[in-house]
Amino acid sequence: MNITLGVAGPADSIQTVAEAVEAVKGIELVTFTYESTEEAAEIVTENDAAVDHWLFTGPAPYDYVLQHGVIDQTRASHPELHGSNLLGRLLEAQYHHKKLIQNISIDTMNETDVTKALQPYHLNHELQVAAYETSGYVPPEAVTNYHEQLYLQGETEAAFTCLQQVADDLKAKGVPVYRVVPSVHSMQIILKYIREHLYSSSFRKAQVALVAVTAETVVRNAPPEVTAYARYHKELELKKWLLQAAELLQGSFIQMGDGLYFIYTTRGMVEANRSGLFKALHDAHVQSELPAQAGIGFGRTAGEAEFHAREALQLEAPGVTEVIVTVDEDKTINEWQADTTDITYRKQRLTAAAHQNRAEALISPMLVEKVAALADYYDQAIVSPQDLARWLNSSQRNARRVLTRLEETGLAELAGEEAGARGRPRKVYRLRFEEEA
Template sequence: MQIRLGVIGPKDSVDKIINIAKAYPDFILYSFAYEHTEETPAIVAEHNDYIDQWLFSGQSPYALALAEGLISEETALFPPHHGSSLLGALLEASYNSGAKMAAVSVDTLDDSEIAFVRETYSLQALTVHGLPYSGYMPPDELSAFHREKYRSGEAEIAFTTIRSVYQTLAAEGIPVYRITVTKPTIEVSLRLLKERGQANWYRKSQLAIVGVEIFEAEQESEAQQYSYKRKHQELELKRLLLDYTEELKGSFVQMGDGLFYIYTTRGEIESHPSPFYLLESAQLQAKLAVRLGAGYGVTALEAEEHVRLALKHARKPGTSAIISVDETKQITEVFADDEPVSYDSRRLSEDVKAKLGERNLSPGVVSKLASSVKHYQKQTVTSQEIAQWLASSERNARRILLELEDAGLAEIVGEEQSGSRGRPRKIYRLDL
């Protein structure tokens, strides 16, 4: 299992990180260089579907993407600037100028990091005008800070972490040096991203059981519960549950009167919207009220224990939520007004849209394929897998693959025997 790592920042920073990351075989590397930090949200939004983890060159692009809700602290980070980064830039400036520096201006770095460098390396005689900040600060404001310190004579040299600020000040003739992250800091970030990516993959593979239980009305007699009408209602409910089981690529089992289990994985459950529609459909079509819970576990026994606990909580009076219990026995309630995550909300890149053109493929289908490729971490697929992902026929899946191939978004890379008589299935590599 390899982790698809997106590296984003100015070109020189991206190249530096990519060269270091090549030593890590656990990553498939994607580089995204920008000219201006403000381009970050658009780049992340366009490529988010197939990136597992993001490594930003610094706090500014990271903060912009985080503020837009495009990433989370679990799927992205940036290597922080430490005092060692500043020390390297100070040594470079001292070597190039050949003179003793008396005062400098420094942006981004925390005051504690600057104080550490001054104290550790006996630089108390050096006056440092700092501009620490959290999140994002516009480059114009950073440039103005350094410009004012230089023109007022308070600082002889400017030190900045932002490439565009460096370019602006250099063009104005202000002595300026770039502070860049060190190799050890980048390596620490890569190791952390590797651990996160692996943990996320194992989480997706975790065993999960969805439990569905018929809610018995108090006034319902035993004769009504075992009547032919009730059996027809249960048959309709089973049809609905089988459809949902197919969505989850799971296995459906009736555990007893009015109790059904669907065995699947956590990744499948979390990649679909919460199934409140199932509760409504059971009421409208099968005329049965049901409660729903999910249990996760490292073993089947643990998952069964947790789904029983989830259903127990769902039986509490006034509960209208779907309950889940994870491997730590943490109970989560999801209510119908919570915003679900669906494939339709994912956006295709402009390049993919251009290649699709007027072809007979809906953007929703291609979006779902792109999301499935990311979820299952597969770049090579067969028509059988496409049919499963789209809950469609294999014939329709072959048509979709031919359309994608014609658009330059898929190519044949091999064949496999289908397991029955007939021609072998073609294996395609998707580029979505």
């Protein structure tokens, strides 16, 4: 598998990457040279479809494209600047100035990084560093002005910058300037990281995914003479929309029986089309008037994915169509929600004693994990039956039963009472999952 890597940066940095990639197999470079950092956004916009990942030769273009929403951080990287990069330029500056430089200004690297770089050489007390520390992209003009003003005020003897444009501007203004750039070795480190990251990501995206959809196809309370026809029409409408979902996911659509449908595809297609899948399932439910629920299983094989998909369907709350439960190959359970943050169930939460108590209390491990995940999600340790009923989309009677079972396992304890809606006191419980973790 060869990776097509887009590289954007000044000409000299592009040359460094070209030298570094000779020692890293499996990467094909597509290079883009620019004069100013702002050109990076246009480069990405026009060429993103042709590359698997982007490498920016410095943090400035990386921050710029992220800040402008051109690309997200999962598809972009930049090399780190190490102390050795700065030290080499410092030695060059000492040689050119024919004296020991004691005051400098620097950008991109923060003062802590500079101190760590100089500490092994006992230069910390000899060199005073004014670091221009930022979070995110800063226009080159502002960085140039910072270095220039310090030099004109006599506070520094030289400027060290990572930006080509800043180096050119300072040189034109007569400010002694030295450009700090990643070495070939630094570039090789980031290239190897990108290669391994994309290999791992590619393997994960290629996993089998099974979208299992279940719907109640029996038409209730309909006259006997129209029940069968009404059922067929609604089911045909449902299948039409599910076929569109299969087309969206580039998957295979199979009807397994009355009201059960499978779409075989890959994890990569599911994750890339998540919002479209939610919309397709919503349209299927609305247009067919059949409540459809979906569970997704991931696995290394089709059999493993199907097992996890069926498990996901069992975890669906009855009647809830706006949530999709997924089960990963490592048994991690997620609840995907269209407009809110996902909920992940935590595993191996219980001690041996709690496991024994849970079995005696007749409460399923999945339910325990789900309540724990919801407590984390809502950041709430004190709950009432009303709270839990809302979380689980169930009745308060069922929520009281769950809290009683949790109390019997030692995962909850009575915390007191609060006034109910009709003036009756209502028990509240303190959840103790963190103590058992």
